Amino acid sequence: MNEPENARKTVTIDIRKDLFGANENAAVLNAENFKAHGVFSLDIMGSVGTGKTQLIEALCERLGKKYRILMFAGDLATTIDADRVAAHGVDTVQINTGTACHLDARMIKVALQKVKLADYHIVFIENVGNLICPAGYSLGVDKKVVVVSVTEGPYMIQKHPLTIKSADMIVINKIDLAEALEFDIDALEADIREVDADLPVFRISSKTGEGIEELIAALSL
Ligand code: MG
Numbered sequence: 001m002n003e004p005e006n007a008r009k010t011v012t013i014d015i016r017k018d019l020f021g022a023n024e025n026a027a028v029l030n031a032e033n034f035k036a037h038g039v040f041s042l043d044i045m046g047s048v049g050t051g052k053t054q055l056i057e058a059l060c061e062r063l064g065k066k067y068r069i070l071m072f073a074g075d076l077a078t079t080i081d082a083d084r085v086a087a088h089g090v091d092t093v094q095i096n097t098g099t100a101c102h103l104d105a106r107m108i109k110v111a112l113q114k115v116k117l118a119d120y121h122i123v124f125i126e127n128v129g130n131l132i133c134p135a136g137y138s139l140g141v142d143k144k145v146v147v148v149s150v151t152e153g154p155y156m157i158q159k160h161p162l163t164i165k166s167a168d169m170i171v172i173n174k175i176d177l178a179e180a181l182e183f184d185i186d187a188l189e190a191d192i193r194e195v196d197a198d199l200p201v202f203r204i205s206s207k208t209g210e211g212i213e214e215l216i217a218a219l220s221l
């Protein structure tokens with residue numbers, strides 16, 4: 001039997017698949033853009049208060065004379081982090097995500113259109129402060145760095161295995177506070193090894209500078 005003339009088909013859209021597909025496409029374009037300009041890029045992820053900004057400040061302090069650095073600061077609101085990094089003589093772009101709890105590749109693609117990438121050697125991207133969804137969105141960077149710290153309690157790794165899996169390296173920050181907090185860094189590192197036996201781990205104090213040079217060497221900067 002023929003369908004009536006005015007029959008309509010129902011179209012089903014897998015929003016999740018489409019959105020992730022769009023993100024992946026934008027990430028590929030970002031990666032090509034970074035590569036074309038010889039820019040080394042880092043996506044720095046971690047909860048609020050782990051010292052992501054502090055780590056970027058410590059890196060800018062040591063690398064600012066050798067390289068021209070650009071920092072993208074992802075936040076729901078405010079320019080607090082971008083302002084802190086700008087104080088080190090580094091150009092910054094604030095990306096206020098409004099309600100989005102992570103940066104995605106399309107936000108970075110738009111942000112890259114607003115800057116002259118050829119002017120820079122390094123781009124640091126500070127992701128929105130949480131350890132859950134940022135890991136699900138590739139930005140097209142060279143390296144993904146996950147920052148945890150000794151102030152977050154002992155279960156950060158066990159509770160976020162997928163984030164750890166997505167990382168290229170882990171920074172354990174604020175080691176200068178470990179003794180006062182009776183924090184077992186070896187146990188935390190053992191948790192990381194459970195998830196990925198080969199993942200590079202750096203014990204750092206962005207405050208005292210301990211371990212920063214080792215991280216810089218590992219990044220070949
Ligand atoms: Mg910050």
Ligand code: ZN
Nearest residue numbers: 100101102133
């Ligand atoms: Zn999110």
